[in-house]
Amino acid sequence: DTAVSQTPKYLVTQMGNDKSIKCEQxxxxxxxxxxxxxxxxxxxxxxxxxxxxxxxxxxxxNRFSPKSPDxxxxxxxxxxxxxxxxxxxxxxxxxxxxSLSDTDxxxxxxxxxxxxx
Amino acid sequence: xxxxxxxxxxxxxxxxxxVAFNCTYSNSASQSFFWYRQDCRKEPKLLMSVxxxxxxxxxxxxQLNRASQYISLLIRDSKLSDSATYLxxxxxxxxxxxxxxxxxxxxxxxxx
Numbered sequence: 001d002t003a004v005s006q007t008p009k010y011l012v013t014q015m016g017n018d019k020s021i022k023c024e025q026x027x028x029x030x031x032x033x034x035x036x037x038x039x040x041x042x043x044x045x046x047x048x049x050x051x052x053x054x055x056x057x058x059x060x061x062n063r064f065s066p067k068s069p070d071x072x073x074x075x076x077x078x079x080x081x082x083x084x085x086x087x088x089x090x091x092x093x094x095x096x097x098x099s100l101s102d103t104d105x106x107x108x109x110x111x112x113x114x115x116x117x
Numbered sequence: 118x119x120x121x122x123x124x125x126x127x128x129x130x131x132x133x134x135x136v137a138f139n140c141t142y143s144n145s146a147s148q149s150f151f152w153y154r155q156d157c158r159k160e161p162k163l164l165m166s167v168x169x170x171x172x173x174x175x176x177x178x179x180q181l182n183r184a185s186q187y188i189s190l191l192i193r194d195s196k197l198s199d200s201a202t203y204l205x206x207x208x209x210x211x212x213x214x215x216x217x218x219x220x221x222x223x224x225x226x227x228x229x
Contacts, residue, residue: 041202043161043219056216090160106217108160 004109012115020077023091032074033092121220138223140188140205147207195227
């Protein structure tokens with residue numbers, strides 16, 4: 001039983017292409033996130049959605065557009081891919097967005113390794 | 118200055134050793150604290166939360182010093198399976214959202 005799943009696991013594409021990464025969680029969580037982990041291994045939040053509504057949008061180029069069709073899914077569409085977009089993208093989910101409870105853990109998907117050539 | 122700073126390591130230790138990692142955070146408004154573990158080419162997973170009073174989970178002990186904005190993780194009796202990257206994470210409410218900020222991680226390699 002996979003709690004947070006992402007597809008595809010690997011994505012190799014040419015500069016300038018448009019691609020999407022899909023994420024689904026079966027935990028019944030209200031909040032989902034996209035993170036980017038670059039070659040230096042820093043994990044940075046990109047977006048957060050609570051119940052299909054965008055609540056955090058960090059400084060991310062507007063070539064990146066998240067879409068949440070329902071609270072179990074958060075997809076990431078990237079237009080006009082650039083070399084610097086190469087990274088591992090992690091989806092995550094948590095029970096509630098507005099809780100600082102230390103038990104409100106974020107669960108991560110397995111990651112999508114994007115390589116832009 | 119990075120918001121969450123960690124020594125990247127690697128820390129190379131023999132099995133059975135005790136090893137400690139430290140982390141500092143810059144935002145005094147940070148409200149909860151965690152250690153996550155990330156294995157090579159895998160996703161981060163929660164190792165333990167960190168409380169002001171200090172807390173222990175088996176061989177792992179975490180401490181928080183809010184005045185110094187400092188978090189630590191102590192691993193006793195290291196096992197080969199402890200080899201991983203340990204991520205220090207702080208959490209705050211920002212712009213009405215729940216925001217985790219990750220350190221760059223400290224790499225631990227436990228050798229036989």
